[in-house]
Amino acid sequence: MNLHLILPEIVVVAGGMLAVAVDLLAPASRKGRAAPWVAGLALLAATLLVVLGRPEGTSFFGHHRSDAFSRFVRAVATGGGVLLVLISAPYTRRMDRGHGEFYGLLLFALVGVMLVGAVTDLMGLFVCLELLTITSYVLAAFKRTDVRSAEAGLKYLVVGAVSSAFLLFGVATVYGAAGSVEFASLSAHVVGKGFSPLLALGTGMMLVGLFFKVSAVPFHVWAPDVYQGAPTPVTAFLSSVSKSAGFVLLLRVASVLVVPAAGTASGDAWVSFFGVAASLTLLYGNLAAIPQKDVKRLLAYSSIGHAGYMLLGLAALVATADPTVRVDAATAVLVYVFAYYVTTTTAFTVVAVVSAQGKGHRAETAYAGLHRRSPLLAFAMLLALLSLAGVPPMAGLIGKFLVFWSVVGAAQSHPSVVVLGLVGALGVVLSLYYYLLLIREMYAKDPSPEGGPATIRVPAAARVSVAIGIAALVGLGIYWAPVYDVARGAAEALFASR
């Protein structure tokens, strides 16, 4: 069985159950004190296990593979999970019930993410993704007395169910066409026999199901409402964890099914599929973000735009005929996922603290003159926004740089891809515009009387999370060799394990 290979997952699951149990047993006056600690420590332990131990090999009869790729995904999930707990702690302190459940669900969802990097067949893929998605529905509706949160949960449930149906139907169709759900034999099938119409249909439906998860246009409509309505820590979770899981799976499906067809006519069709999806997502997300006044909504549209950049990397991945460029592209997507994760978590930490003042998320009230009300929060938000825009010396620049790089590299074997590079360049300028509008609101305007108290008290947990965020944003932006090397190792493992 090789149980030691899934020790990190076991630790997180145990932590989740312990968080629920501890909260149940605690006396009423002390509810909610222990659960964040249990969850945070479990995730920290799992992070250490992932980073320090180097599990390699398969377990569960080959259904679970531990390699450099799954290690990267697990590290992102657990390390990012610690940040999410730090964001959630001030939030859950204000709740009167359900502390244990909140952290329990969060940890179970994270286990789903940890597993998506390690699955070896389509069934495992579906199960892991459902573990993540079903817990997310509950989390999005966690503030159940709040209409918006309930709306968010319901919307997410309906759209999520539809996307799961797409995914599952795609899996079934692929099985019907290729006679297997295992990644290795699927690749072999595509190499040997190419794409039959049925297989193409199945693959397309799976990709559509995953496009829902990563909120790619035209399957994005749920994102703004859900992001806005869900409790802010949950929004942070959706835009970071959930999105990265979607992209890990897209990388997997693309490398298993689409890449073997590169260079053939059906391969070219997939290039257009990804290229069009990427361009639409990128342009729509960034254009629709411009008129947004609500910061959570703005970040929702911006996250659609960022999905576009990651899809740009995927388009490069399926377009190129050069294996080196393919690894470059997968590395770019992974680094982008990581950088976006760090950035968006930092941004939502700020949003969570600012909105805790109870004055909403409107840019021109809650964020006006933020630098006077809390220099630390304003500075963290400034760096996060610059990182989202891809400006040096922030982490976001590295992600964008590598994506552009792989796109230009892929243009060598597929010249029309260079258009995607120019679309991406346009997207940078569009996004810079609305990020700068918010930066102006924070730094060049005076605080608004409706914006809440003149100084914002930042809870200790948020301080820690902001400090980690700032250090990671700037550190990764300036010296990114270690992260790059780990991501590259993961990308190589992705293709080696096929």
Added chain:
Amino acid sequence: MNLPLLVLLLPAVSTAVLFLVPASKPAVVKRVAFVGTLATLAVAVFMALTYATTDAPTETAANGHVYKHVLSVPWVPSLGLQLKLGVDGIGVAMVLLTALTIFTGVCVSFSVKERAKEFFLNLLALVTGVFGVFVSLDLFFYYFFYELAVIPMFLLIGCWGSTTKTMSRDYASMKLVLMLTTGAVFALVGLLSVYVKAKTFDMVRLETLATQGLFDRSFQMTWFPPVFLGFAALVPMWPLHSWSPGGHAAAPAAVSMLHAGVLMKLGAYGILRVAVTYMPDAAAVYLPWVGVLCCFNIVYGGLVAMAQRDMKFVVGYSSSSHMGYVLLGIATANVIGVQGAVFLMFAHGIMTALAFSLIGFFYEQTHTRMLEDLGGLMKKLPFVGTCFVIMSMASAGLPGFANFVSELLVIVGAWHAGMYVPAVLATWGIVVTGVYLLRTVKDAFLGTMPRRWEGLVDARTPFQKMPFVVLVSTLLFFGFNPQALLTLISDGVKPIVSAVDAAKARTGGVETGSRR
């Protein structure tokens, strides 16, 4: 210690130190900024003085282009990315210009009262980026520092800028950042194509590969336009110039100084260092068109400057007019013209920094720069007024100032290159410059003084006078002793020019061959 690294680290470390200084102690903040930039200036002067004789590590590209003070630190080894620093003669001149501008800029910013800590933080972050561009020999870091220099501009103009009837600081700052970023990202796509072709970001190696003909003609013809236009937006070349005068006008004095004095030179520097050096064949084809477009800069910019009533707009449009001469010099693609262009980059940087520092000095007291509100200021501001007259003379290209030498070189170069019409237009451009600047002097400093300016105070203390004296004497020094700078510049210019010459010879040969 590697001098370019020192030039980069001194402002970067000052920025970091400023972070630690509490905002409630503006005096300490200013002292840190002053010491940091003074030290940088000292290093830059030392580097310029010892450049010819230094025994620091050098690296030579295949075309004979020598870079000195080369230092390379592996940064992302698996990508072959390195932090590679080094300078050639052009780089040294630009570092000196930047150091002079930021030092005097910090001196005149001592009067900033509001949010002084953040102001100096942004100012030093900006200048770190500018120095980074001038000393980088790796395209990744080149882009990295280039973008780094743009963003602080937004905050500096957006938070400390001025709003006038014609231009709000919100509009100006946004337009500036968006246009420059557009240019930068499109240039980035071009730079990445260069990488994909050459598999290296090392600029010396790229120059060698370009000399050996790695970049074929169709590649050059495709990628020269995005790279060139990306940088030309920053120069700013007509018709991409519209961000620039408004940006100047809305920015606080020190920022206008850096912006017009140095930032615009980044564009011209990028054109020379990247676009023309790596793609000489395309340059030989496209540069004559640049020679046409720059006439719009010179003439149109000058005529628009004539119509302005806001002094900062006068100088702003005059800047885009003068940058037209720089573009003309580059377009000539001969040694005289390009030397003139680089010399003018230096001279115009100093001159325009002087102009904006002077305008900033009395704007702080008058809160208006409109010519109809001013008049007779010479009575109350004899020192500043005299400096302004000197600046006008320099700008109009009077012999004795560095500007005269450089503009003369550009025009002679243009004549040699057979660009007779641009050369004649450029000569007339000098007359236009004379008209609007002399009229500005007349309206603002001569004539009768409105009674409300009775209380104006001139630059009195030596510290107040010092930045103006430094800038004026720099202009005069290089005006009387141009060879000092030309020797520095020429060894950087010659390889670029000879590459374009070779390209012209190749195309000429092909064309005559096909005609036969």
